[in-house]
Amino acid sequence: MITFLFSIALLVVGYFVYGKIVERSFGIDVTCQTPAVTKRDGVDFLPMKQWRIFMIQFLNIAGLGPVFGAIMGAKFGVSAFLWIVLGSIFAGGVHDYMAGMLSLRMGGANLPEIHGRFLGKGVKNFMIFFMVALMILVGVVFITGPATLLAGLTPHYLDAIFWIAVIFIYYVLATLLPVDKIIGRFYPFFGICLLFMAVGILSALLWHFPALPEIWNGWSNTHPQAATNPIFPMMFISIACGAISGFHATQSPIMARTMTNERQGRQIFYGAMILEGVMALIWAAAAIYFFNTEEGKPVFESGTNAAVAVNSITRNWLGSFGTILAILGVVFAPITSGDTAFRSARLILADFFKLNQQPIVNRLLIAVPLFIAALGILVYSMKDKDGFDLVWRYFAWANQTLALFTLWAVTIYLAKAKRRYIITLIPALFMTMVCSVFILISQKEGFGLHIALSYGISGTLTAGILVGFIVWKRKDRRVKACLDIP
Numbered sequence: 001m002i003t004f005l006f007s008i009a010l011l012v013v014g015y016f017v018y019g020k021i022v023e024r025s026f027g028i029d030v031t032c033q034t035p036a037v038t039k040r041d042g043v044d045f046l047p048m049k050q051w052r053i054f055m056i057q058f059l060n061i062a063g064l065g066p067v068f069g070a071i072m073g074a075k076f077g078v079s080a081f082l083w084i085v086l087g088s089i090f091a092g093g094v095h096d097y098m099a100g101m102l103s104l105r106m107g108g109a110n111l112p113e114i115h116g117r118f119l120g121k122g123v124k125n126f127m128i129f130f131m132v133a134l135m136i137l138v139g140v141v142f143i144t145g146p147a148t149l150l151a152g153l154t155p156h157y158l159d160a161i162f163w164i165a166v167i168f169i170y171y172v173l174a175t176l177l178p179v180d181k182i183i184g185r186f187y188p189f190f191g192i193c194l195l196f197m198a199v200g201i202l203s204a205l206l207w208h209f210p211a212l213p214e215i216w217n218g219w220s221n222t223h224p225q226a227a228t229n230p231i232f233p234m235m236f237i238s239i240a241c242g243a244i245s246g247f248h249a250t251q252s253p254i255m256a257r258t259m260t261n262e263r264q265g266r267q268i269f270y271g272a273m274i275l276e277g278v279m280a281l282i283w284a285a286a287a288i289y290f291f292n293t294e295e296g297k298p299v300f301e302s303g304t305n306a307a308v309a310v311n312s313i314t315r316n317w318l319g320s321f322g323t324i325l326a327i328l329g330v331v332f333a334p335i336t337s338g339d340t341a342f343r344s345a346r347l348i349l350a351d352f353f354k355l356n357q358q359p360i361v362n363r364l365l366i367a368v369p370l371f372i373a374a375l376g377i378l379v380y381s382m383k384d385k386d387g388f389d390l391v392w393r394y395f396a397w398a399n400q401t402l403a404l405f406t407l408w409a410v411t412i413y414l415a416k417a418k419r420r421y422i423i424t425l426i427p428a429l430f431m432t433m434v435c436s437v438f439i440l441i442s443q444k445e446g447f448g449l450h451i452a453l454s455y456g457i458s459g460t461l462t463a464g465i466l467v468g469f470i471v472w473k474r475k476d477r478r479v480k481a482c483l484d485i486p
Helices: 002-026 050-062 065-074 079-105 111-119 121-153 160-176 183-208 231-238 246-256 262-291 297-302 306-353 360-383 387-416 422-441 451-473
Strands: none
Touching (some): 050 065, 050 246, 065 079, 065 231, 065 262, 065 306, 121 306, 121 360, 231 387, 262 306
């Protein structure tokens, strides 16, 4: 428990210390007018209270990532604690803050616009379709789980198909209506449910005070299939949202369009990531303890079904009332990530086609094809017994790949602005290595190459990119302040 408690303390310190360093590295300007003021349209651009923005951002980026990801990552052992702490402070928090603040500075620009501005038009065009595909995958993977849980909590005639239809109708409404009608009104409550679940599990951990592995006892890989699941890169893909996640940056423009001052950024973007890291630590610790009980060993050895672990942990530790709230948190969290994923996809395509989103007809022109594509993928995943697992694995890799592109875009920006770009360069290089090794080494999703060969190819690729960056860096170019970024 000492390593676990010390890890939580480090995350809190990281917010106040390193978060301030990151803020200074970006260089906030409280005199800059935000897009919520300059572009106010009553639909996507409109001012909101800071605490609401924070809760919405936290719920948008959290979903089931810091729960399921941390549980799956816990199978690798105590090294999961180390990655969650270092990842949240030095990678995820930096990624989320810089992406959100760049969107704010660029008038609420979506992520492909940021990629295009600093990585080139070709990257922008590729990322538009890459991100829309990722957003559809997010919506799909965050439908089945909640629908199944709701079917188990309601009468038998309200089956999973019924709840899938209900969730889809909700997705349509949340995607089309102004941001303050559903998202701004109900998300803070959903966020409280998710936080209650984490606080309840933390309280149970402190009460039981179980003997958890300590970092000085060794970092050995305890995964039941360790031979085919090396810690690097598999753990870094499994624990995504609890350390760093490209999906987070797709949500940042939604919040950037509602902020009224650049000073709010550290709490909203960096702070939400740190809070998610705390959640991931709590669930990783609970899972490590659970996997070492008689009830948890079958789940651990099977290597699948994090939902079983969630249900068992909440039932045993929180009682009936706590379990209901916890399950509701597990239901609401993915749904609220799914609907904002579709909203992000709508905004990305609206910017690409230059369609004014005030008329409802224009919103429907974009949203309807998105939902048709999502239904097609959902039907496929339900027909094939391994369909959902395949969709999830590709989502996980695409999620981290998006993060590395965003880190490189922000690194280019900071270098142009003559600011401390090392804070994004190091995580950009690390994630480049992680994502490239994963796709090379993975048997089902990638090329299935030998581990040594995969490391060699990825190391060479990462080194080559670093050399290219150093050569580019010799050019002396600057960017301007506020919204005037060329």
